[in-house]
Amino acid sequence: MKLAIITGLSCSGKSVALHTLEDEGYYCIDNLPVFLLPALAGELVKRHDKRFQLVAISIDSRNTPTEFESISTLLQPLKAEKIRFEVIFLEAQDETLIKRFSETRRRHPLTGGARPLAEAISYERELMAPFLNVADIRIDTSQTTLHELRHLIRSRITERLDTKIxxxxxxxxxxxxxxxxxxxxxxxxxxxxxxxxxxxxxxxxxxxxxxxxxxxxxxxxxxxxxxxxxxxxxxxxxxxxxxxxxxxxxxxxxxxxxxxxxxxxxxxxxxxxxxxxxxxxxxxxxxxxxxx
Incomplete structure (x- = not known):
């Protein structure tokens, strides 16, 4: 099984990345709670089901800080099972994210209570830092078009030869x-x-x-x-x-x-x-x- 873990900041293009992998034949799961990652990966491997040869999972910021801090530990069972996995972290500059939220009129998942958008983005960046530290691929979409992001995902994940960098x-x-x-x-x-x-x-x-x-x-x-x-x-x-x-x-x-x-x-x-x-x-x- 090959597993792609898509994560990063809200409005940075995670949905585009996940949909691109779905178009390439990946079985996609959106917004998985991070603590379920080891159990899910282990279960999919045990099933020996052709549907799960290529799997993509997206994880967003709606997890606890403790769960994010333990991501290195949560990835250890995947390594022990010799599951091929890659962590893809998407981000963008703060001003770009603010502009996208304004244009789409979407609500940031961390803007609960009286927290303004700029503070929510800053907090999310801090919260997601452990994922950034273990990322295999880091993509800044601040100046990336939809077409370019789809191309980057295809070329760097679905078309890459495993034998060379x-x-x-x-x-x-x-x-x-x-x-x-x-x-x-x-x-x-x-x-x-x-x-x-x-x-x-x-x-x-x-x-x-x-x-x-x-x-x-x-x-x-x-x-x-x-x-x-x-x-x-x-x-x-x-x-x-x-x-x-x-x-x-x-x-x-x-x-x-x-x-x-x-x-x-x-x-x-x-x-x-x-x-x-x-x-x-x-x-x-x-x-x-x-x-x-």
Whole structure:
């Protein structure tokens, strides 16, 4: 049995993630009390039922602090039974969550009594911290569209090869903030900026003219080579430690030229070396709204 445990902050996209896994053939259970997790997983394994070969469970903040604090202990029986499981933690910035609650007119599950929304979000973040500490995948949906979140869930959970670490390399613009879910963050603002070339300003790092401009720079070549060498050296160490996922973020000023180019080049490099890699360009134009 393969078990995906979806958890995180309210309005961060947990329902979207669970529905995506359901579409991929997972048997889904919503809002499971956390103390039932070991018993449920053990019972499903004993049944040897094909329906339960792929199972996804969502757990929200409506549990006691003591139950959340004991999550590491609650996961031990799953490890003892050699159940393949992954904890996926979804979150977003406070201002994003407040905006989503306002747009959807949903009530936060922790706003009982006189607690305002901002305090409820802060309390929930504190309450869910033990889950974040054991998460295999951390996804910040602050600037993620519905389509992108569905794609991330499919590529990082349902399509991943179990034998190798899964790499997500994403570009971003420092103007829009650093991704909260990155394991490594690299700053490419020291490289030549195509923005100052009028003919390249409206293009992106995916366009041939921008690629030619950046590819002709020795600084860009050295930066790219050093970055690839560093990752080649240390990715195997993460695999040795049992990591299944690694998120690498490369930023430039606006997330349009330099970071996009480097992400595309790294993807070509690692795919040629047999690595499983997904790319994401966070700050390039998108059409869909963010997940609720």
């Amino acid at each position: 899964s790499l997500l390399v994403q570009s971003f613009g420092f103007k829009q903030g650093v991704p909260r879910d990155a394991d490594f963050v690299y700053d490419a603002r020291c490289l030549p900026n195509p923005h100052w070339q009028p003919a390249l300003r409206q293009l992106t790092g995916k366009d041939e003219a921008v690629q030619a401009f950046l590819g002709a720079s020795n600084d860009v070549k050295h930066y790219q080579a050093d970055l690839a060498q560093f990752l080649e050296q240390w990715i195997p160490r993460f695999e040795t430690e049992g990591r299944s996922y690694l998120t690498i973020a490369i930023g430039c000023t606006g997330g349009q030229h330099r970071s996009v180019y480097l992400v595309e080049q790294l993807a070509i490099h690692f795919r040629a070396h047999g690595r499983q890699i997904q790319t994401r360009h966070r700050d390039l134009p998108r059409e869909e709204k963010a997940p609720n």
